[in-house]
Amino acid sequence: MILGSPRAPFLDDLKTGDELSELVYDVTQECVDAYGMASLDLNPVHMDPQWAARAQVFGFPETVAHGMMSMSYAASLVLRAFGASARITAVESTFTKPVPVGSTVTVRGEVRDTHPIGDGKDFAVIRAIATDQHGDTISVNEIHLQLPRRPADQQ
Amino acid sequence: MAVSASNAERLTALARTTKQREYARDFVATWRDHVTWDRAPMREAVRLPGEFIVEEEDVLAYNLALGETDPLLVDPEYARVHAPGGTVVVHPLFTTSIGFWLAAPGTPLSWTRTPGARNPFQRVVIREPIKIGDRLSLTVENTDRYIRRGKHYLSAHVVMSDQRGAVKAESWATLILPANHDEARAFATALNDTRP
Incomplete structure (x- = not known):
């Protein structure tokens, strides 16, 4: 099943391996600037091309996208599949490759597992992998999404 | 040297919200x-000074920066009618903005602003x-x-509480x-390096 509907399904509707509609974004200095101002992370490695060219924190002269931007897009992938009000309860991300301005990132996600633990705390784990235009993984993300069970009268 | 004059002007021009305008935008100037x-002080829980009052413009800036188009995330009028709380929905990673706002120079979390950090x-x-x-x-x-492998890692546990x-x-x-x-100084003064 491809999850692209804005309506959040019930936990019972999900199966391991269900995919989310992918999300693609271009990493331009303009979008890094917008994210930097919004997040208030104005580190010059993101926000100052002249400084980045001199400091070469990652061994190349370009500014790079924020790791938290990559993490946020992984969460956005889930919001777009399950609806803006979807109840994300945890996000864990590992950043595996810096993302210089000029990159194109694709985020793909799938249901890794479901947790029907009851007491209104049922959740699914979405694993989202972001890759760059070379196919290299830039971040690995796990998002916990609280979802209701299907009511008995709708079984 | 702090951020280059042209970049300082660029950042000033980018500031839209009240917090963005008031914020100490130059992370290089405050590196000391x-x-x-x-x-870093270790194993001591400290409440950071100040608070972050969540304003609609802060939330909109975050949601729009991520290219969101769902009206629940970007349209206050629509959200007033249709959102669960009657306001635009806050992105789950908006916590980032709160962290940076409160991680002022001199605080135990100020290392998050360090030039050269990864x-x-x-x-x-x-x-x-x-x-x-x-x-x-x-x-x-x-x-x-x-x-680890010659790199210096620092970790913190951060707890965010509301007015209640x-x-x-x-x-x-x-x-x-x-x-x-x-x-830290080597990164902060990178623009002083006159090598080509």
Whole structure:
């Protein structure tokens, strides 16, 4: 099943391996600037091309996208599949490759597992992998999404 | 030298919200007041001074920066009618803005602003959704520092509470940092390096 509907399904509707509609974004200095101002992370490695060219924190002269931007897009992938009000309860991300301005990132996600633990705390784990235009993984993300069970009268 | 004059002007022009205009935008200029890896106070929970009052414009800036188009995230009028709380929905990673706002120079979390820092991994747990109007504060404990493959990691546990004292979110933040004051200075003064 491809999850692209804005309506959040019930936990019972999900199966391991269900995919989310992918999300693609271009990493331009303009979008890094917008994210930097919004997040208030104005580190010059993101926000100052002249400084980045001199400091070469990652061994190349370009500014790079924020790791938290990559993490946020992984969460956005889930919001777009399950609806803006979807109840994300945890996000864990590992950043595996810096993302210089000029990159194109694709985020793909799938249901890794479901947790029907009851007491209104049922959740699914979405694993989202972001890759760059070379196919290299830039971040690995796990998002916990609280979802209701299907009511008995709708079984 | 702080950020180049042209970049300072660029950042000034980019500032749209009240917080963005009031914020100390030059992370290079304040580098001496960022706690360094080797001097970070450890295992001591400290409530950071100040609070972050969540305004609609802050939330909109975050959601729009991520290219969101769902009216629940970007259209206040639509959200007033259709959103659960009658306001635009706050992105779950909006916690980032709150962290940076409160991680002022001199505080135990100021290392997050260090020029030359790299981000290896992060974990955020949202206990309750953040809402517009929340008055949020942070309690920070630097929990670990370690060296792995020659890189210097610093980790903190950050607890975000609202005006009622309810915990809204927790995060486990880690960065790779310059090892000490001298390494931090080398990054901070990169623009002074006249080599081609």
